Amino acid sequence: MRHPLLLLALVSLAQATAPLAVAAPKARVVKAATAATPESIAIGLAARLADTSENGLAYGLVRDLTTEIGPRLAGTDAEKRAADWAMARFKALGIDTVWTEPFTIKGWQRGIERAEITAPSPQPLVITALGNTPATPPEGIEAPIVLFPTYKAFIDAPADTVRGRIVVVTEQTVRLQDGGGYGAAGALRRNGPAEASRRGAVAYLLRSLGTHEHRFPHTGSTVFPEDVTPLPAAALSPPDAEQLERLVAKGEPVRLRLTLSPQSLGPVSSQNVIAEIRGREKPDEIILIGAHLDSWDLGTGAIDDGAGVAIVMAAAKMIRDLPTPPRRTVRIVLFGAEEPGLLGARAYVAAHKAALDKHVLATEADFGQGPVYRFSTNVADPAHPALERIRASLRPLGIIPGTNRAHGGPDIGPMQALGVPVVNLELDGTDYFDTHHTPDDVLNRIEPARISQTSAAYAIYTYLAAELEGDYRPTAAPQ
Numbered sequence: 001m002r003h004p005l006l007l008l009a010l011v012s013l014a015q016a017t018a019p020l021a022v023a024a025p026k027a028r029v030v031k032a033a034t035a036a037t038p039e040s041i042a043i044g045l046a047a048r049l050a051d052t053s054e055n056g057l058a059y060g061l062v063r064d065l066t067t068e069i070g071p072r073l074a075g076t077d078a079e080k081r082a083a084d085w086a087m088a089r090f091k092a093l094g095i096d097t098v099w100t101e102p103f104t105i106k107g108w109q110r111g112i113e114r115a116e117i118t119a120p121s122p123q124p125l126v127i128t129a130l131g132n133t134p135a136t137p138p139e140g141i142e143a144p145i146v147l148f149p150t151y152k153a154f155i156d157a158p159a160d161t162v163r164g165r166i167v168v169v170t171e172q173t174v175r176l177q178d179g180g181g182y183g184a185a186g187a188l189r190r191n192g193p194a195e196a197s198r199r200g201a202v203a204y205l206l207r208s209l210g211t212h213e214h215r216f217p218h219t220g221s222t223v224f225p226e227d228v229t230p231l232p233a234a235a236l237s238p239p240d241a242e243q244l245e246r247l248v249a250k251g252e253p254v255r256l257r258l259t260l261s262p263q264s265l266g267p268v269s270s271q272n273v274i275a276e277i278r279g280r281e282k283p284d285e286i287i288l289i290g291a292h293l294d295s296w297d298l299g300t301g302a303i304d305d306g307a308g309v310a311i312v313m314a315a316a317k318m319i320r321d322l323p324t325p326p327r328r329t330v331r332i333v334l335f336g337a338e339e340p341g342l343l344g345a346r347a348y349v350a351a352h353k354a355a356l357d358k359h360v361l362a363t364e365a366d367f368g369q370g371p372v373y374r375f376s377t378n379v380a381d382p383a384h385p386a387l388e389r390i391r392a393s394l395r396p397l398g399i400i401p402g403t404n405r406a407h408g409g410p411d412i413g414p415m416q417a418l419g420v421p422v423v424n425l426e427l428d429g430t431d432y433f434d435t436h437h438t439p440d441d442v443l444n445r446i447e448p449a450r451i452s453q454t455s456a457a458y459a460i461y462t463y464l465a466a467e468l469e470g471d472y473r474p475t476a477a478p479q
């Protein structure tokens with residue numbers, strides 16, 4: 001369904017006009033027909049976000065964030081400016097209860113990044129360093145490569161095939177609507193450099209975790225456990241990975257030179273930005289919607305996660321403008337430092353541990369611009385009447401019921417692990433890994449109609465979750 005909002009607009013229009021047409025003669029009928037239900041209020045919120053042009057609220061927010069701030073690498077002044085921007089923008093939207101919660105992280109910044117084939121046919125390659133990786137010597141590392149078509153082939157290979165070499169793994173990321181291809185290939189980036197270090201390799205290159213064929217690479221973080229010496233590591237653009245595959249297939253030894261100069265910066269400051277719309281009956285009970293404010297440094301973080309920031313801010317603005325707030329408090333958390341490893345999410349849990357049992361439901365928008373195609377939960381009783389009413393209200397937007405295995409989103413993981421029930425408004429991620437963590441993650445990739453439907457869905461869900469009675473504990477173990 002290309003424009004589910006058109007359907008929504010018609011539903012909304014029918015509800016708005018029908019009572020006027022039939023009710024004029026009898027005041028009693030007018031009263032019955034116009035009594036607001038939570039569902040009709042929710043649909044009203046969504047209808048106000050139904051502008052599928054660049055004048056839409058959510059589109060305007062992601063445009064301004066990516067234009068006025070640009071890239072927002074965790075722990076940098078740019079991330080701090082983004083936090084200031086978000087504080088000011090919340091207030092401009094009429095959401096006055098807003099504060100920041102700072103925390104300390106280890107800073108990292110990108111430097112020079114160059115790779116070239118030195119033999120048998122010298123030529124440059126397009127690469128980018130992975131976050132958290134160390135520099136090579138200034139003159140670079142020059143070594144023979146050993147290429148593996150899959151991560152498993154690398155892990156299964158005897159260590160002496162790897163020692164002293166540059167490991168290259170060229171496994172492809174599969175394109176799937178739910179992003180499952182990224183999950184399946186994630187170890188390639190997260191664990192590959194550490195595994196290569198353990199086996200005595202001198203550097204590690206992977207085919208970018210991306211689903212396109214363009215000549216730009218995808219960055220992202222990697223993890224070095226305490227007992228592993230950090231290893232220089234970078235991602236190749238997809239065509240460059242294929243170039244190496246073709247050369248290796250010709251049978252001659254292939255040598256590369258890799259030069260990287262990223263820097264670890266020691267302790268730097270990051271922050272979560274938190275805003276609230278206070279509940280009218282149960283202000284201590286929280287419906288949490290989140291997104292993350294930091295981004296990688298190559299693009300302007302429009303898809304990851306400027307879109308999510310805009311979606312939850314737009315949904316919150318609609319709820320803020322209601323004449324009567326919902327029963328429970330709606331809390332919007334714009335997490336800092338998600339990309340280097342959910343550091344803002346962990347700081348949030350540490351700061352709010354005592355109140356986590358008052359977090360009724362939590363979710364995040366961190367999978368691009370949508371549209372939302374499915375609604376999933378991870379609660380004690382997925383057939384709870386309030387959840388059924390939410391599902392029914394999302395249906396006109398083209399959103400179908402999903403599973404009871406929701407994870408809530410990356411930044412929701414740490415609180416879910418401590419028992420907070422979660423849901424997912426599942427975003428269509430078919431093209432998410434075409435731009436994720438690349439220089440191409442810019443405003444030009446945002447389509448107003450898509451982000452408009454998504455912000456409408458978040459408004460419906462958030463309002464109903466905050467308004468309808470329901471307790472969703474205990475949850476199943478996180479999956």
Ligand SMILES: [Zn+2]
Nearest residue numbers: 292304305366
């Ligand atoms: Zn993200």
